[in-house]
Amino acid sequence: MKKIMNAPERFVAESLEGLVLAHEGLLAFGGGRKFVRRRVLAPGKVAVISGGGAGHEPLHSGxxxxxxxxxxCTGHVFTSPTPDQIVAAMDEVDTGAGCLLIVKNYDGDVMNFEMAAEMAAPRHAVETVIVEDDAATGPAVRSRGRRGVAGTVVVEKLIGAAAEQGADLAALKALGEDLNGRIRSMGVALRGVAVPDNARETFVLGPEEMEFGVGIHGEPGLARTRFADADAIIRQLGEAILAEFPPGLLAAEGLRPLLVVNGFGGTPPIELYLAHGLARRFFEARAIMPARALTGTFVTSLDMAGLSLTLALLTPDQFALWNAPVATPALGW
Structure with missing residues (x-):
């Protein structure tokens, strides 16, 4: 395995240092370099905080x-940040309106964010939203229930926009809980992921195999199937997503579909845009017309080859939050 790095134990710290240096107008390190924060905080707004293991970049620091x-707050590769990192972030970025924690549904993340919320409760108002968008509903290796995967970007964007507009802590929690029922994702891998610490792939696929229903920590998926062409892959992902929505929800008037095509880190743009076109045609053929779309590499599993589709069914108010201005290293309009 070849990686552009010095030593595995310095991999994450040196990457975060480069991120902050590359975006000095937007980012700064928090105290003790325990987390990355906005360089300029907005007084009086709810502080929105997330995090997880490294290896998913640009999620979350980007x-x-x-x-x-x-x-x-960033932990080591595929390892949750510690409670003290999360508490330090709350202490530094809460400007008086409390903190909303956005947590992917993996056992380590949920446990450490819950501990941090308890530790910080004497001096901060804290609420938590746990993201559960994975349509792969089989046994999950690192979570109970649905895992939090690429739909996390949608949740972070909408909650972040609502906080920027002055929504209070209770409203932000209600928004996150409402979104959980209307966002579903499904991923496929063509190659496993090699973790820097041990240089071994988490799973190995043969030349004619693909892994369907994968998570973002290199864990195997629901099924290992014969490799297929792009039409068949997108159809399989799309059908799995639609099967997880109640039929009445898909037919509900007023909801605005948002489509996200996300690369896992080892998939080039030419393949992602091809997948975007096929996904649009798949959903439109079923009378689901995406009102907005996002295609690129947003929630990765280091260098895994593969992609995921996410479909979010947004209310008009939520759709306006998606369109609201955003300025981050990895997302901006």
Whole structure:
């Protein structure tokens, strides 16, 4: 395995240092370099904080900035940040309106964010939203229930925009809980991921195999199937997503579909845009017309080859939050 790095134990710290240096107008390190924060905080707004293990970049640190996250706490590769990192972020970025924690549904993340919320409760108002968008509903290796995967970007964007507009802590929690029922994702891998610490792939696929229903920590998926062409892959992902929505929800008037095509780190743009075109045609053929779309590399599993589709069914107010201005290293309009 070849990686552009010095030593595995310095990999994450040196990457975060480069991120902050590359975006000095937007980002700064928090105290002790325990987290990355907005360089300029907005007084009086709820502080929106997220985080998780490294290896998912640009999630979460790449989404720190105006209209999204106020701070992101990063652990080692595929390892949750510690409670003291999260508490330090709350202490530094809460400007008086409390903290909303956005947590992907993996056992380590949920446990450490819950501990941090308890530790900080005497001096901060804290609420938590746990993201559960994975349509792969089989046994999950690292979570109970649905995992939090690429739909996390949608949740962070909408909650961040609402916070920027002055929504209070209770409203932000209600928004996150409402979104959980209307966002579903499904991923496929063509190659496993090699973790820097041990240089071994987490799973190995043969030349004619693909892994369907994968998570973002290199864990195997629901099924290992024969490799297929792009039409068949997108159809399989799309059908799995639609099967997880109640039929009445898909037919509900007024909801605005948002489509996200996300690369896992080892998939080039030419393949992602091809997948975007096929996904648009798949959903439109079923009378689901995406009102907005996002295609690129947003929630990765280091260098895994593969992609995921996410479909979010947004109310008009939520759709306006998606369109609201955002300025982060990885997302901006």
């Amino acid at each position: 989404f720190v900035g105006r209209g999204m996250l106020d701070a992101a």
